[in-house]
Amino acid sequence: MSTIAYSRDHEVVQRLRPEPMTQAEIDAQERIDPVEFDIFKHKMHMIALEGKETTMKLGASTAMRWGDVAFGVFTRQGDLSVCATGIYHHAVLGQIPLKYVVKHWVNEPSVGVKEGDSFFYNDPFYAGVHNADMGLAVPVFYKGELMCFIAAAVHTGEAGGTEPGGTCNTAKTKYDEGLLVPPIKIGENYQLREDILNMLAAMTRDPRTMILDIKARLAAARIAQRRVLEVIEEKGPEFFIGGLRRILTQTGEAARRRVAQLNDGVYRQPRFLDTVGTEAGLTKINLTLIKKGDTITMDFENSSPMLEGRPMNSFFQGILGLSCVYYCGWLFHDLPANNGLLEAIDWRFPDDAMVNAKGDASTSLAPLVQTCFTQGMFLAGARMTYNYDSSRAVAAWFSGFAIPTFGGINQFGEGIADITPEINATGCGARPDMDGVDAAGAFFATMSDCSDVEATEADRPFLYTFRNFFNSSYGHGKFRGGSGVGFGLMVHDTNRFMLGSMGGGSRFPSTLGLFGGYAVPPVFVQTVHGSNLKDLMADGHTPLPNKLAGIYAPDAPEQGNKATSEVNMVVKPFNDGDTYYVAVGGGGGYGDPLEREPESVLKDLRADRVSHFAAREVYRIVYDAETLRLDVAATEALRADSRKARLARAKPFAEFVRTWDSLSPPQEALRYYGSWPNPREGMLPVGQLKAA
Amino acid sequence: MTKLRITEYLDLDLVAERWQCNRCGQDLGAAQANYKEGCLVAERDLAEVHPPLLEGQAQSYTPDSQYCRLVEFYCPQCATMLDNEYLPPGHPITHEIELDIAALKQKHGLAANAAGGAKG
C-alpha cells in the first residue's frame, strides 16, 4: 500500500504537536507509579545524554565534534519525548522525519520498518533548519513489537550544492542546494548499506566526514538502543510506552500553566534582514505575539513575500523550530525539551511569505531568516515576561552568523568542506542584573564549544594568526552584551582552496539591544590576497597585530590586495598565505548606558574589553587615560550634561514622526521587501496556514 | 499592588490606567496607547554609537544609514533612555506592548471600570 506521491508531504509537516494518545498509552497511564515514573524520566534522560556525548566523541565534522547535536528518544508514533541537546530547534523538528517513516514506510512492502533498520534524512522540509542538518534514526523493537525510535540530528557541515560548507549564497532554487534526502532506509539487519553510503558520499565534497558522521550517529543510537531495551526489560513494555507519553503530556500541561501566568496582550517586533544572499536588500519579518490565556500565538502577517530565485527563505516549520530555541532555553528553561511544549503555542503564517517557503524555492540561507526571527522572540518575549519574572527578560545573543565557509584540498591532499567553529563563541545578551557572558556559545547551540584553534589547524589548512575577545563586538548598555571574538585565518599549505562567509547584518545590525541597550555593531569580512604576512612571520622582526583593532590600524604592517566584504560572501579562491579576518558578534546591551556603573567601565578598560571611545562617548565617564582612575565629580557632571543634551535634541513624538514619516530607504534596497512599509499592503488577501 | 513594573523603565498604574517612568514617576500617557507617544524622541548619528574602525572602506562597523537608523526614546523629565529602535529610515515606530488592561485588572482584583480609564 503505497502512500508516496513523489513530492513533498505537506500533511505530515503540519503534525508538529503530539499525536493523539493511543488506547495502549491511555490504558498504561493508570498503572504508572509516580515515583517509578520519576526514576524512569531520569534514566531516559541519562540515556539521551550519553547518546549526545557518544555522537560528539565519534563525529568528524566541525559542528558534530563541538556539540551541534540533538539526541532523542521518540514514541512509536514519532513524537519526541526525551531529548538531550542545546540545539533546541531539533526538539520540535526532530520528530517530523519519524512521523514520515511511520506514515510512509511501516506498511510499505518495498521498504518496511524492521528491527536492525536505520533511516537517514536531510531535506529541511522534514528534518531541520537547512540541509546541512542531517539525521539518522533507528526503530527499537521488543519481542517483535515496535517500542520507540532513537535518533541523532547533527549539523554535518557540507551538503553539496553550489558552494561548500552547507549554505549556498548563490542558490536560486532548491536544486542548487545539493543533497535533499527525505527519510530513506540506509541500513538493515544492523548493517549500513554500502551502496547508499556510496551515493551520499558521491554527492558531497567531503565524503570522509559525511560517512564518519553517519556512522557516529548510528553507533550512538545502537548504544542507546541497548540501554532502552534494558529499561523495557525491567519496567515492562506497557510502562515504557505509557511513560514516554506521560513525559509529553506533562510537558504540555506545564507549558500551558506557565503561559497562563504571563500578562495577556499583544507584543510586536518587526525584524529586518539586509541581505538576500548574493546582494544587499531589505526584507521584513513582522512578528506579533498574541498572548491570551494559556496560549501564545505567533503571527507573521505583513512579512515580506517569498523571495523567488534567492535563498533567503524558510519553511514555516523551521521558523517554529527556531521559536523553540527561545521557548526551551528561556521561557520554558526548566521543562523538558520536546514537542509537547507546542500545546501552549499556536501560529499563523501568510500563504506567500519568506517565512513560509513553497515549491522549489531555495531555503539555503534559512538559518539566517530563522535567527533573525528568533531575535524578535527574545525582544517581544522580554516585554512579555519582565513583569512575571525579570530574569527571563534578557537581551539577545549574536544572530548574524559570520561563519567562514570553506572547501577544497587540505594540507594532506584530502578533499574537505565545512565551517570553522567560532559561531560557538558569540557573547550572551546582557541581563537585568549582569553583563552577558563573554564568548559563551551560540544562542541556538548553547551546549556547543568553539574548539581549540590547534584542533582546527590540525586537519584544516589554516593558521590562526590570533583569536581573542573583540571589544567592539557587543552592544553597550547599563549591562553590556558579552564580548564576541575576532580572529584571523591564514590559508596554509594549499593552493586549491575556497573561502566564503555565511551571515547577515553588515548594513543593518543583526542583534539588537533591550530596554535602551544598544545593538551589536555590523560585522564584515576583511581579506588580503597576496599577503606578505608569511614573509613577515618568517623574518620575525616586525611586531604583528594580535587582535582585530591592529588589523584595522592605518600602520598595519600587512601588505597585499586588501578588500572588505559583507558577511554574506560567496566563496572565492584563497592561496597559500592569503588571509581572512572577521568577528563573530557578542550580545545585545541592556538598559541605558548612562546607568552603567563607572567602575564596570573601568574594569572593562583594564581588561581591554571596552574601547576608550565607548567609555568616553557612550558611557560618558571621565577618567585618567594613563592610570584609569575615575573622576567621580566630572563623570556625574558629564552624565547630567548628556541627559540635558538628550532633551535638547529630542522632539515630542508627534513632531518627530512628521519628519520621520517622509523618509524611506532607496528603491534599490526595497526590491525584495514587498510594499513599503507594510509588505503585504495592496496585495490580494490569501488563505492562511494554521495549525490544527 | 496597583503599580506593575512592566519593563526595566516602565511602570503601569493599573488604577489610573497610565504609563509611568520607573525612574522618576513621570506620566507617559494612557496604558492603552504607545508609551513612546509620551516620550521625547531623537534620531542619533549612528557613528556616535557605532564608530567606524576602518577608514576608507565600504564596511566599518557603522550601520548603513540607507538601511538603518537609530531612534531613541527619552523620559521627558529625567531623560533616561527608556528604549531605542533600529529601523529602516521612515519605518513606522513600533507599538511593542499593548496589554489587555481589562484582563490585567481582573487578574489583580480591580473592577473593570475603576477610576481613570479614560482612553487616549
Ligand SMILES: [Zn+2]
Ligand atoms: Zn523619568
